[in-house]
Amino acid sequence: MSALLELAGVSRAFGGLRALSSVDLAVQRGEVVGLIGPNGAGKTTLVNVVTGVHRATSGRVRFDGEDVTRLRPYQAARRGIARTFQIVQPFSAMTVLENVTAAALFGGAARSIAEARAQAREQLAFVGLEQAADRRAGALTLAMRKRLELAKGLAMRPKLLLLDEVNAGLNAVEMDAALALIRGIAARGVTIVIIEHLMKVVLSLCSRIVVLHHGELIAAGKPSEIVKDARVVQAYLGRRYAEAQPAHG
Protein backbone atom coordinates (compact mmCIF):
# COMPACT_ATOMS: atom_id res chain seq x y z
CA MET A 1 0.00 0.00 0.00
CA SER A 2 1.19 3.51 -0.73
CA ALA A 3 2.21 5.97 1.94
CA LEU A 4 -0.53 8.01 3.66
CA LEU A 5 1.40 11.26 3.25
CA GLU A 6 4.02 11.85 0.62
CA LEU A 7 6.06 14.98 0.00
CA ALA A 8 8.10 15.04 -3.20
CA GLY A 9 10.62 17.82 -3.68
CA VAL A 10 8.56 20.26 -1.62
CA SER A 11 9.98 23.77 -1.32
CA ARG A 12 8.50 26.85 0.22
CA ALA A 13 10.07 30.27 0.06
CA PHE A 14 9.13 33.42 1.95
CA GLY A 15 10.64 36.17 -0.14
CA GLY A 16 14.28 35.21 -0.33
CA LEU A 17 14.10 32.83 2.59
CA ARG A 18 13.89 29.12 1.79
CA ALA A 19 11.88 27.83 4.71
CA LEU A 20 11.66 24.41 3.05
CA SER A 21 13.91 23.25 0.29
CA SER A 22 13.22 20.20 -1.75
CA VAL A 23 11.90 18.01 1.04
CA ASP A 24 11.12 14.36 0.29
CA LEU A 25 9.21 12.55 2.96
CA ALA A 26 6.84 9.60 3.18
CA VAL A 27 4.70 8.81 6.19
CA GLN A 28 3.17 5.32 6.32
CA ARG A 29 -0.24 4.54 7.73
CA GLY A 30 -0.18 3.97 11.49
CA GLU A 31 3.25 5.49 11.98
CA VAL A 32 4.18 7.95 14.71
CA VAL A 33 6.82 10.14 13.16
CA GLY A 34 8.85 12.67 15.12
CA LEU A 35 9.78 15.88 13.28
CA ILE A 36 12.68 17.62 14.94
CA GLY A 37 15.11 20.42 14.18
CA PRO A 38 16.37 23.70 15.60
CA ASN A 39 14.23 26.84 15.82
CA GLY A 40 13.37 28.20 12.41
CA ALA A 41 14.21 24.89 10.71
CA GLY A 42 10.89 24.87 8.86
CA LYS A 43 8.89 22.40 10.93
CA THR A 44 5.78 24.54 11.31
CA THR A 45 6.10 25.57 7.68
CA LEU A 46 5.97 21.90 6.70
CA VAL A 47 2.74 21.49 8.65
CA ASN A 48 1.38 24.65 7.03
CA VAL A 49 2.19 23.38 3.55
CA VAL A 50 0.55 20.01 4.21
CA THR A 51 -2.59 21.63 5.61
CA GLY A 52 -2.86 24.16 2.78
CA VAL A 53 -2.15 27.26 4.86
CA HIS A 54 0.88 27.96 2.68
CA ARG A 55 1.13 26.62 -0.82
CA ALA A 56 4.31 24.80 -1.80
CA THR A 57 6.45 27.01 -4.05
CA SER A 58 7.41 23.84 -5.88
CA GLY A 59 7.02 20.10 -5.42
CA ARG A 60 4.00 17.91 -4.74
CA VAL A 61 2.11 16.80 -1.66
CA ARG A 62 0.06 13.62 -1.89
CA PHE A 63 -2.32 12.45 0.79
CA ASP A 64 -4.24 9.21 0.84
CA GLY A 65 -3.57 8.62 -2.85
CA GLU A 66 -4.58 12.11 -4.01
CA ASP A 67 -2.69 15.24 -4.91
CA VAL A 68 -3.44 17.81 -2.22
CA THR A 69 -0.78 20.39 -3.13
CA ARG A 70 -3.29 23.05 -4.05
CA LEU A 71 -6.04 22.43 -1.54
CA ARG A 72 -7.33 25.13 0.77
CA PRO A 73 -7.12 24.42 4.52
CA TYR A 74 -10.80 23.55 4.90
CA GLN A 75 -10.51 21.06 2.04
CA ALA A 76 -7.45 19.42 3.56
CA ALA A 77 -9.29 19.26 6.87
CA ARG A 78 -12.27 17.51 5.30
CA ARG A 79 -10.02 14.94 3.68
CA GLY A 80 -8.71 13.90 7.05
CA ILE A 81 -5.76 16.11 7.88
CA ALA A 82 -6.03 17.66 11.33
CA ARG A 83 -3.45 19.76 13.13
CA THR A 84 -2.87 21.42 16.43
CA PHE A 85 -1.34 24.86 16.61
CA GLN A 86 2.02 25.63 18.16
CA ILE A 87 0.30 28.66 19.64
CA VAL A 88 -3.08 27.31 20.71
CA GLN A 89 -5.98 28.95 18.95
CA PRO A 90 -9.31 28.18 20.54
CA PHE A 91 -12.49 30.09 19.78
CA SER A 92 -12.04 31.88 23.10
CA ALA A 93 -15.54 33.21 23.57
CA MET A 94 -17.16 29.85 22.90
CA THR A 95 -17.44 27.06 25.39
CA VAL A 96 -15.11 24.10 25.32
CA LEU A 97 -17.97 21.93 24.07
CA GLU A 98 -18.80 24.37 21.26
CA ASN A 99 -15.17 24.40 20.16
CA VAL A 100 -15.09 20.64 19.74
CA THR A 101 -18.60 20.59 18.27
CA ALA A 102 -17.41 22.96 15.54
CA ALA A 103 -14.58 20.57 14.72
CA ALA A 104 -16.93 17.59 14.54
CA LEU A 105 -19.48 19.50 12.45
CA PHE A 106 -17.23 21.15 9.90
CA GLY A 107 -14.22 18.87 9.77
CA GLY A 108 -15.74 15.57 10.83
CA ALA A 109 -18.55 13.36 9.67
CA ALA A 110 -21.39 14.78 11.78
CA ARG A 111 -24.51 15.57 9.78
CA SER A 112 -26.22 17.81 12.30
CA ILE A 113 -25.25 20.11 15.14
CA ALA A 114 -26.84 17.70 17.62
CA GLU A 115 -24.84 14.78 16.28
CA ALA A 116 -21.67 16.88 16.33
CA ARG A 117 -22.32 17.80 19.94
CA ALA A 118 -22.66 14.15 20.92
CA GLN A 119 -19.40 13.30 19.16
CA ALA A 120 -17.74 16.27 20.83
CA ARG A 121 -18.74 14.97 24.25
CA GLU A 122 -17.08 11.65 23.46
CA GLN A 123 -13.83 13.35 22.51
CA LEU A 124 -13.92 15.55 25.60
CA ALA A 125 -14.29 12.46 27.73
CA PHE A 126 -11.39 10.84 25.90
CA VAL A 127 -9.03 13.75 26.62
CA GLY A 128 -10.39 14.21 30.13
CA LEU A 129 -12.06 17.57 29.67
CA GLU A 130 -15.71 16.60 30.17
CA GLN A 131 -15.84 18.53 33.45
CA ALA A 132 -14.82 21.69 31.62
CA ALA A 133 -17.33 21.29 28.77
CA ASP A 134 -19.33 24.38 29.61
CA ARG A 135 -16.43 26.63 30.48
CA ARG A 136 -15.30 29.39 28.18
CA ALA A 137 -12.36 28.11 26.16
CA GLY A 138 -10.41 31.32 26.75
CA ALA A 139 -10.51 30.73 30.50
CA LEU A 140 -8.73 27.36 30.43
CA THR A 141 -5.20 26.74 31.70
CA LEU A 142 -2.52 26.15 29.08
CA ALA A 143 -2.48 22.40 29.75
CA MET A 144 -6.23 22.24 29.29
CA ARG A 145 -6.10 24.31 26.12
CA LYS A 146 -3.58 21.85 24.69
CA ARG A 147 -6.01 19.04 25.49
CA LEU A 148 -8.77 21.02 23.86
CA GLU A 149 -6.64 21.27 20.72
CA LEU A 150 -6.27 17.49 20.76
CA ALA A 151 -10.01 16.98 21.27
CA LYS A 152 -10.73 19.29 18.34
CA GLY A 153 -8.26 17.45 16.16
CA LEU A 154 -9.78 14.10 17.07
CA ALA A 155 -13.36 15.28 16.56
CA MET A 156 -12.45 15.81 12.92
CA ARG A 157 -11.96 12.03 12.61
CA PRO A 158 -8.55 12.55 11.02
CA LYS A 159 -6.46 10.00 9.21
CA LEU A 160 -3.41 12.14 9.89
CA LEU A 161 -2.84 14.26 12.97
CA LEU A 162 -0.09 16.85 12.93
CA LEU A 163 0.92 17.87 16.44
CA ASP A 164 2.93 21.08 16.58
CA GLU A 165 4.58 21.22 20.00
CA VAL A 166 1.52 20.10 21.92
CA ASN A 167 3.68 19.51 24.97
CA ALA A 168 5.51 22.82 25.11
CA GLY A 169 4.94 24.67 28.35
CA LEU A 170 3.58 21.68 30.28
CA ASN A 171 4.98 20.61 33.65
CA ALA A 172 6.19 17.05 34.25
CA VAL A 173 2.86 15.71 35.50
CA GLU A 174 0.88 17.32 32.68
CA MET A 175 3.45 16.04 30.23
CA ASP A 176 3.04 12.43 31.34
CA ALA A 177 -0.71 12.72 30.95
CA ALA A 178 -0.29 14.24 27.51
CA LEU A 179 2.05 11.45 26.41
CA ALA A 180 -0.42 8.81 27.58
CA LEU A 181 -3.08 10.61 25.58
CA ILE A 182 -1.01 10.69 22.40
CA ARG A 183 -0.26 6.99 22.78
CA GLY A 184 -3.99 6.42 23.12
CA ILE A 185 -4.63 8.32 19.90
CA ALA A 186 -1.98 6.33 18.05
CA ALA A 187 -3.55 3.13 19.38
CA ARG A 188 -6.79 4.15 17.66
CA GLY A 189 -4.93 3.88 14.37
CA VAL A 190 -4.45 7.59 13.71
CA THR A 191 -1.21 8.35 11.91
CA ILE A 192 0.71 11.03 13.80
CA VAL A 193 3.46 13.48 12.92
CA ILE A 194 4.68 15.16 16.05
CA ILE A 195 6.91 18.21 16.25
CA GLU A 196 8.71 18.27 19.54
CA HIS A 197 11.80 19.82 21.06
CA LEU A 198 12.14 17.42 24.00
CA MET A 199 14.11 14.40 22.82
CA LYS A 200 12.83 12.37 25.75
CA VAL A 201 9.31 12.75 24.38
CA VAL A 202 10.30 12.02 20.80
CA LEU A 203 12.22 8.93 21.75
CA SER A 204 9.41 7.56 23.90
CA LEU A 205 6.69 8.07 21.28
CA CYS A 206 8.09 7.79 17.80
CA SER A 207 8.84 4.83 15.63
CA ARG A 208 10.75 7.05 13.22
CA ILE A 209 12.35 10.47 13.31
CA VAL A 210 13.00 13.00 10.55
CA VAL A 211 15.27 15.97 11.02
CA LEU A 212 14.95 19.36 9.37
CA HIS A 213 17.74 21.90 9.32
CA HIS A 214 17.58 25.20 7.43
CA GLY A 215 14.61 23.85 5.53
CA GLU A 216 16.42 20.71 4.39
CA LEU A 217 15.65 17.21 5.48
CA ILE A 218 19.06 16.11 6.73
CA ALA A 219 18.21 12.74 8.22
CA ALA A 220 15.42 10.21 8.61
CA GLY A 221 15.42 6.88 10.38
CA LYS A 222 14.94 4.92 13.56
CA PRO A 223 15.42 6.88 16.79
CA SER A 224 18.50 4.84 17.66
CA GLU A 225 20.13 5.76 14.33
CA ILE A 226 19.17 9.41 14.47
CA VAL A 227 20.75 10.10 17.85
CA LYS A 228 24.05 8.86 16.49
CA ASP A 229 23.89 10.58 13.12
CA ALA A 230 26.85 12.93 12.91
CA ARG A 231 24.98 15.66 11.01
CA VAL A 232 22.04 15.59 13.39
CA VAL A 233 24.29 15.75 16.39
CA GLN A 234 26.13 18.70 14.94
CA ALA A 235 23.07 20.57 13.76
CA TYR A 236 20.70 19.97 16.58
CA LEU A 237 21.40 17.57 19.39
CA GLY A 238 24.87 18.74 20.30
CA ARG A 239 27.89 16.60 21.06
CA ARG A 240 27.18 16.29 24.73
CA TYR A 241 23.85 14.64 24.01
CA ALA A 242 25.45 12.01 21.78
CA GLU A 243 28.13 11.23 24.31
CA ALA A 244 25.54 10.83 27.05
CA GLN A 245 23.75 8.12 25.08
CA PRO A 246 24.61 4.52 25.97
CA ALA A 247 26.29 2.85 23.00
CA HIS A 248 23.71 0.24 22.17
CA GLY A 249 21.42 -0.16 19.19
Next chain:
Amino acid sequence: MKRDALRAVAMFVLIALLPLAGDSYWLRLGTTMLMYGVLAISWNFIGGMAGYPSFASAAFFGLGAYAGAVAQKLGAPMGFAWALAGAAALVFAAALGVALLRLRGHYFAIASLVVAEVLRELVNAATDLTGGGMGLNLPIPRLASIEGQAMFFFYAMLALAALAFAAMLAAMHSRLGFGLRCIQQNESAADMLGVNTTLYKVAAFMLSGVFVGVAGAIYASWVHYIEPPDVFDVLYSVKAIVMVLIGGAGSVFGPLFGAALFLSLEELVWRNYLQVHTGVLGLLIVLLVLFLPKGLISLRRRTA
Protein backbone atom coordinates in the same frame (compact mmCIF):
# COMPACT_ATOMS: atom_id res chain seq x y z
CA MET B 1 -34.86 29.09 19.57
CA LYS B 2 -38.56 28.35 20.06
CA ARG B 3 -38.76 30.91 22.85
CA ASP B 4 -37.06 33.55 20.75
CA ALA B 5 -39.39 32.80 17.85
CA LEU B 6 -42.48 33.10 20.07
CA ARG B 7 -41.25 36.34 21.55
CA ALA B 8 -40.60 37.66 18.08
CA VAL B 9 -44.08 36.71 16.89
CA ALA B 10 -45.59 38.50 19.89
CA MET B 11 -43.45 41.54 19.23
CA PHE B 12 -44.33 41.76 15.54
CA VAL B 13 -48.04 41.32 16.31
CA LEU B 14 -47.80 44.21 18.79
CA ILE B 15 -46.09 46.36 16.20
CA ALA B 16 -48.76 45.40 13.68
CA LEU B 17 -51.35 46.91 15.98
CA LEU B 18 -49.61 50.28 15.98
CA PRO B 19 -51.78 51.83 13.22
CA LEU B 20 -54.84 51.35 15.45
CA ALA B 21 -53.37 53.60 18.08
CA GLY B 22 -51.60 56.31 16.22
CA ASP B 23 -52.02 59.05 13.68
CA SER B 24 -50.00 59.45 10.52
CA TYR B 25 -46.99 60.71 12.47
CA TRP B 26 -46.78 57.44 14.37
CA LEU B 27 -47.33 55.47 11.23
CA ARG B 28 -44.45 57.23 9.52
CA LEU B 29 -42.28 56.74 12.57
CA GLY B 30 -43.23 53.08 12.73
CA THR B 31 -42.38 52.55 9.06
CA THR B 32 -39.02 54.23 9.56
CA MET B 33 -38.32 52.16 12.64
CA LEU B 34 -39.04 48.95 10.76
CA MET B 35 -36.79 50.11 7.94
CA TYR B 36 -34.04 50.80 10.48
CA GLY B 37 -34.74 47.38 11.93
CA VAL B 38 -34.14 45.81 8.53
CA LEU B 39 -30.87 47.73 8.21
CA ALA B 40 -29.72 46.63 11.66
CA ILE B 41 -30.74 42.99 11.33
CA SER B 42 -29.03 42.84 7.95
CA TRP B 43 -25.81 44.33 9.23
CA ASN B 44 -25.86 41.78 12.02
CA PHE B 45 -25.30 38.97 9.51
CA ILE B 46 -21.97 40.29 8.32
CA GLY B 47 -20.89 42.61 11.14
CA GLY B 48 -22.23 40.86 14.20
CA MET B 49 -22.14 37.20 13.21
CA ALA B 50 -19.14 37.09 10.88
CA GLY B 51 -17.30 40.03 12.48
CA TYR B 52 -16.69 41.91 9.25
CA PRO B 53 -17.31 45.66 9.75
CA SER B 54 -19.26 46.35 6.57
CA PHE B 55 -20.13 49.87 5.46
CA ALA B 56 -21.96 48.56 2.41
CA SER B 57 -25.54 49.05 3.71
CA ALA B 58 -25.88 52.37 1.86
CA ALA B 59 -24.75 50.69 -1.36
CA PHE B 60 -27.37 47.94 -1.06
CA PHE B 61 -30.04 50.42 -0.06
CA GLY B 62 -29.35 52.75 -2.96
CA LEU B 63 -29.01 49.88 -5.40
CA GLY B 64 -32.33 48.46 -4.28
CA ALA B 65 -34.01 51.86 -4.43
CA TYR B 66 -32.82 52.51 -7.97
CA ALA B 67 -33.42 48.96 -9.19
CA GLY B 68 -36.99 49.14 -7.90
CA ALA B 69 -37.58 52.66 -9.17
CA VAL B 70 -36.20 52.02 -12.64
CA ALA B 71 -38.16 48.78 -12.93
CA GLN B 72 -41.35 50.62 -12.00
CA LYS B 73 -40.52 53.41 -14.39
CA LEU B 74 -40.22 50.81 -17.15
CA GLY B 75 -43.65 49.54 -16.25
CA ALA B 76 -43.06 46.68 -13.82
CA PRO B 77 -45.69 46.23 -11.12
CA MET B 78 -44.57 47.39 -7.68
CA GLY B 79 -44.31 44.00 -6.01
CA PHE B 80 -42.28 42.64 -8.89
CA ALA B 81 -40.01 45.69 -8.77
CA TRP B 82 -39.32 45.09 -5.09
CA ALA B 83 -38.47 41.44 -5.69
CA LEU B 84 -36.22 42.48 -8.53
CA ALA B 85 -34.45 44.95 -6.23
CA GLY B 86 -33.85 42.16 -3.73
CA ALA B 87 -32.45 39.92 -6.45
CA ALA B 88 -30.19 42.72 -7.69
CA ALA B 89 -28.84 43.33 -4.18
CA LEU B 90 -28.33 39.61 -3.68
CA VAL B 91 -26.33 39.15 -6.87
CA PHE B 92 -24.39 42.35 -6.29
CA ALA B 93 -23.53 41.28 -2.73
CA ALA B 94 -22.30 37.92 -3.99
CA ALA B 95 -19.96 39.47 -6.55
CA LEU B 96 -18.84 42.20 -4.17
CA GLY B 97 -18.34 39.69 -1.37
CA VAL B 98 -16.07 37.47 -3.43
CA ALA B 99 -13.93 40.52 -4.21
CA LEU B 100 -13.94 42.34 -0.86
CA LEU B 101 -14.10 39.63 1.76
CA ARG B 102 -10.46 38.74 1.17
CA LEU B 103 -9.68 41.93 3.02
CA ARG B 104 -9.88 42.04 6.76
CA GLY B 105 -10.62 44.61 9.44
CA HIS B 106 -10.11 48.24 8.50
CA TYR B 107 -9.23 47.40 4.91
CA PHE B 108 -12.54 45.67 4.40
CA ALA B 109 -14.39 48.50 6.14
CA ILE B 110 -12.85 51.16 3.92
CA ALA B 111 -13.33 49.18 0.72
CA SER B 112 -16.99 48.57 1.55
CA LEU B 113 -17.40 52.27 2.33
CA VAL B 114 -16.25 53.25 -1.13
CA VAL B 115 -18.81 51.05 -2.91
CA ALA B 116 -21.77 53.35 -2.26
CA GLU B 117 -19.79 56.31 -3.62
CA VAL B 118 -18.96 54.41 -6.79
CA LEU B 119 -22.58 53.36 -7.30
CA ARG B 120 -23.72 56.91 -6.70
CA GLU B 121 -21.41 58.18 -9.41
CA LEU B 122 -22.62 55.48 -11.79
CA VAL B 123 -26.25 56.40 -11.16
CA ASN B 124 -25.36 60.05 -11.62
CA ALA B 125 -23.78 59.25 -14.94
CA ALA B 126 -26.55 56.98 -16.30
CA THR B 127 -28.87 59.93 -16.83
CA ASP B 128 -31.10 58.21 -19.41
CA LEU B 129 -32.11 55.43 -17.11
CA THR B 130 -31.93 57.03 -13.68
CA GLY B 131 -32.44 60.71 -14.31
CA GLY B 132 -28.97 61.29 -12.95
CA GLY B 133 -28.64 64.07 -10.41
CA MET B 134 -32.18 65.23 -11.20
CA GLY B 135 -33.56 62.26 -9.34
CA LEU B 136 -36.34 59.92 -10.31
CA ASN B 137 -40.11 60.20 -9.80
CA LEU B 138 -42.04 57.04 -9.11
CA PRO B 139 -45.63 56.36 -10.03
CA ILE B 140 -47.91 57.01 -7.08
CA PRO B 141 -49.69 53.78 -6.18
CA ARG B 142 -53.39 53.74 -6.97
CA LEU B 143 -54.56 53.39 -3.43
CA ALA B 144 -57.68 54.96 -2.04
CA SER B 145 -56.35 57.48 0.42
CA ILE B 146 -53.18 58.99 1.81
CA GLU B 147 -53.80 57.02 5.02
CA GLY B 148 -54.32 53.87 3.02
CA GLN B 149 -50.96 54.36 1.38
CA ALA B 150 -49.21 55.02 4.68
CA MET B 151 -50.77 51.89 6.09
CA PHE B 152 -49.75 49.84 3.06
CA PHE B 153 -46.08 50.82 3.26
CA PHE B 154 -46.04 50.30 7.02
CA TYR B 155 -47.22 46.73 6.60
CA ALA B 156 -44.89 46.13 3.69
CA MET B 157 -41.94 47.20 5.83
CA LEU B 158 -43.26 45.15 8.73
CA ALA B 159 -43.42 42.04 6.56
CA LEU B 160 -39.87 42.64 5.36
CA ALA B 161 -38.57 43.17 8.90
CA ALA B 162 -40.29 39.97 10.04
CA LEU B 163 -38.78 38.09 7.13
CA ALA B 164 -35.29 39.43 7.85
CA PHE B 165 -35.70 38.57 11.50
CA ALA B 166 -36.83 35.04 10.71
CA ALA B 167 -33.84 34.58 8.41
CA MET B 168 -31.50 35.79 11.14
CA LEU B 169 -33.03 33.50 13.74
CA ALA B 170 -32.80 30.53 11.40
CA ALA B 171 -29.22 31.37 10.45
CA MET B 172 -28.13 31.73 14.05
CA HIS B 173 -29.27 28.23 14.89
CA SER B 174 -27.92 26.62 11.77
CA ARG B 175 -24.60 25.40 10.47
CA LEU B 176 -24.17 28.77 8.77
CA GLY B 177 -24.49 30.74 11.99
CA PHE B 178 -22.15 28.38 13.82
CA GLY B 179 -19.55 28.65 11.09
CA LEU B 180 -19.84 32.43 11.07
CA ARG B 181 -19.26 32.54 14.81
CA CYS B 182 -16.12 30.48 14.30
CA ILE B 183 -14.97 32.89 11.59
CA GLN B 184 -15.71 35.86 13.81
CA GLN B 185 -13.58 34.38 16.59
CA ASN B 186 -10.64 33.15 14.57
CA GLU B 187 -10.89 32.85 10.82
CA SER B 188 -7.77 30.84 10.10
CA ALA B 189 -8.59 28.37 12.88
CA ALA B 190 -12.10 28.04 11.43
CA ASP B 191 -10.61 27.35 8.00
CA MET B 192 -8.34 24.69 9.46
CA LEU B 193 -11.32 23.06 11.14
CA GLY B 194 -13.11 22.57 7.84
CA VAL B 195 -15.22 25.73 7.56
CA ASN B 196 -15.41 26.92 3.95
CA THR B 197 -14.75 30.47 5.08
CA THR B 198 -15.13 32.17 1.70
CA LEU B 199 -18.51 30.55 1.07
CA TYR B 200 -19.80 31.35 4.55
CA LYS B 201 -18.64 34.96 4.46
CA VAL B 202 -20.17 35.53 1.03
CA ALA B 203 -23.43 33.95 2.21
CA ALA B 204 -23.47 36.29 5.21
CA PHE B 205 -22.78 39.26 2.95
CA MET B 206 -25.60 38.24 0.61
CA LEU B 207 -27.98 38.02 3.54
CA SER B 208 -26.80 41.43 4.69
CA GLY B 209 -27.60 42.82 1.24
CA VAL B 210 -30.85 41.27 0.08
CA PHE B 211 -33.26 42.67 2.67
CA VAL B 212 -31.65 46.10 2.57
CA GLY B 213 -32.10 46.09 -1.20
CA VAL B 214 -35.82 45.39 -0.84
CA ALA B 215 -36.05 48.02 1.91
CA GLY B 216 -34.53 50.54 -0.49
CA ALA B 217 -37.13 49.68 -3.14
CA ILE B 218 -40.01 49.93 -0.66
CA TYR B 219 -38.61 53.24 0.54
CA ALA B 220 -38.47 54.53 -3.05
CA SER B 221 -42.10 53.56 -3.68
CA TRP B 222 -43.08 55.06 -0.33
CA VAL B 223 -41.55 58.50 -0.87
CA HIS B 224 -42.27 58.60 -4.67
CA TYR B 225 -39.05 60.42 -5.40
CA ILE B 226 -35.40 59.46 -4.99
CA GLU B 227 -32.10 61.08 -5.83
CA PRO B 228 -28.56 59.70 -5.51
CA PRO B 229 -27.37 61.63 -2.42
CA ASP B 230 -30.55 60.60 -0.59
CA VAL B 231 -30.50 56.82 -1.12
CA PHE B 232 -26.72 56.34 -1.27
CA ASP B 233 -26.32 58.35 1.95
CA VAL B 234 -23.40 56.98 3.97
CA LEU B 235 -25.49 57.57 7.08
CA TYR B 236 -27.45 54.40 6.26
CA SER B 237 -24.23 52.44 6.71
CA VAL B 238 -23.25 54.26 9.87
CA LYS B 239 -26.70 54.01 11.43
CA ALA B 240 -26.91 50.28 10.76
CA ILE B 241 -23.67 49.75 12.64
CA VAL B 242 -24.52 52.06 15.50
CA MET B 243 -27.94 50.48 15.99
CA VAL B 244 -26.46 47.01 16.27
CA LEU B 245 -23.72 48.20 18.59
CA ILE B 246 -26.27 49.88 20.83
CA GLY B 247 -28.47 46.82 20.88
CA GLY B 248 -25.79 44.17 21.03
CA ALA B 249 -23.86 42.67 18.14
CA GLY B 250 -24.57 39.05 17.31
CA SER B 251 -27.58 38.84 19.66
CA VAL B 252 -31.09 37.96 18.53
CA PHE B 253 -33.13 40.95 19.65
CA GLY B 254 -30.25 43.39 19.88
CA PRO B 255 -30.55 44.82 16.33
CA LEU B 256 -34.31 45.51 16.54
CA PHE B 257 -33.98 46.89 20.00
CA GLY B 258 -31.10 49.09 18.89
CA ALA B 259 -33.12 50.30 15.91
CA ALA B 260 -36.06 51.31 18.10
CA LEU B 261 -33.81 53.04 20.59
CA PHE B 262 -31.80 54.79 17.94
CA LEU B 263 -34.89 56.14 16.22
CA SER B 264 -36.27 57.36 19.56
CA LEU B 265 -33.03 59.17 20.26
CA GLU B 266 -32.98 60.60 16.78
CA GLU B 267 -36.55 61.88 17.05
CA LEU B 268 -36.14 63.21 20.56
CA VAL B 269 -32.88 64.94 19.87
CA TRP B 270 -33.96 66.19 16.50
CA ARG B 271 -37.18 67.72 17.76
CA ASN B 272 -35.83 69.32 20.92
CA TYR B 273 -32.28 70.27 20.13
CA LEU B 274 -32.41 71.08 16.48
CA GLN B 275 -29.12 72.95 16.39
CA VAL B 276 -26.98 70.37 18.15
CA HIS B 277 -28.57 67.37 16.50
CA THR B 278 -25.56 65.49 15.18
CA GLY B 279 -23.34 66.46 18.09
CA VAL B 280 -25.66 65.23 20.82
CA LEU B 281 -26.45 62.06 18.93
CA GLY B 282 -22.78 61.39 18.37
CA LEU B 283 -22.01 61.94 22.03
CA LEU B 284 -24.76 59.59 23.15
CA ILE B 285 -23.50 56.95 20.77
CA VAL B 286 -19.93 57.26 21.97
CA LEU B 287 -21.04 56.96 25.59
CA LEU B 288 -23.18 53.92 24.86
CA VAL B 289 -20.52 52.14 22.90
CA LEU B 290 -17.83 52.95 25.47
CA PHE B 291 -19.76 51.85 28.51
CA LEU B 292 -21.83 49.08 27.02
CA PRO B 293 -19.65 47.50 24.34
CA LYS B 294 -21.95 44.48 24.18
CA GLY B 295 -25.07 46.59 23.83
CA LEU B 296 -27.97 47.38 26.12
CA ILE B 297 -29.17 43.79 25.74
CA SER B 298 -26.25 42.75 27.96
CA LEU B 299 -27.78 44.70 30.88
CA ARG B 300 -30.68 42.28 30.98
CA ARG B 301 -28.36 39.33 31.02
CA ARG B 302 -26.31 40.87 33.79
CA THR B 303 -29.31 41.37 36.03
CA ALA B 304 -30.98 38.09 35.15
